[in-house]
Amino acid sequence: MAPYNVALMKSPPFDPQNFSFLIHDIARLQRREFDRKFADSDITVTPGEARALVHAARAGEVRQVVLADALGLEAMTLSAYLDRLEKQGLIERIADPTDRRAKLVRLTDAAYDVLRGIAEKGAEVREMARDKINDRDWEKLMKLLRQIRSNLHPDE
Secondary structure (H helix, E strand, C coil), rough: CCCCCHHHCCCCCCCCCHHHHHHHHHHHHHHHHHHHHHHHHCCCHHHHHHHHHHHHHCCCCCCCHHHHHCCCCCHHHHHHHHHHHCCCCCEEEEEECCCCCCCCCCCCCCCCHHHHHHHHHHHHHHHHCCCCCCHHHHHHHHHHHHHHHHHHCCCC
16 A cells, blocks of 8 residues: 555645554555565465464463454454364364363464464564664664553553
């Protein structure tokens, strides 16, 4: 998506270069580049399944509903991803001992080979995003982004 042409707007009631737009645009562009690199790879899962697998790895053994929320997905969409990941032997769903109606997602040992491939593609995209940013500035940016996340949600 091309940047908005602010010159054509009479008087925008917002700054089209504000923090929220920048974060959204960066996330969208990063995801698009990741999906492109992913399509050119021999990784055996789709980009959506990869995101589900990575977030499951990040969370550890996690309830499906919590995983769906972390990914910003509807439960049915996540369930379809998990069905395919389970069929490939990359995850297993087990009963939650604290609530027998709920299912926990757990990675299998086979998931780690796939995760390594996903991590390589992610590193390529992050390196592309970082390009000419020096180490000091990159570390400062990362620290500030973690602080912003903490400001918005202290538990994460």
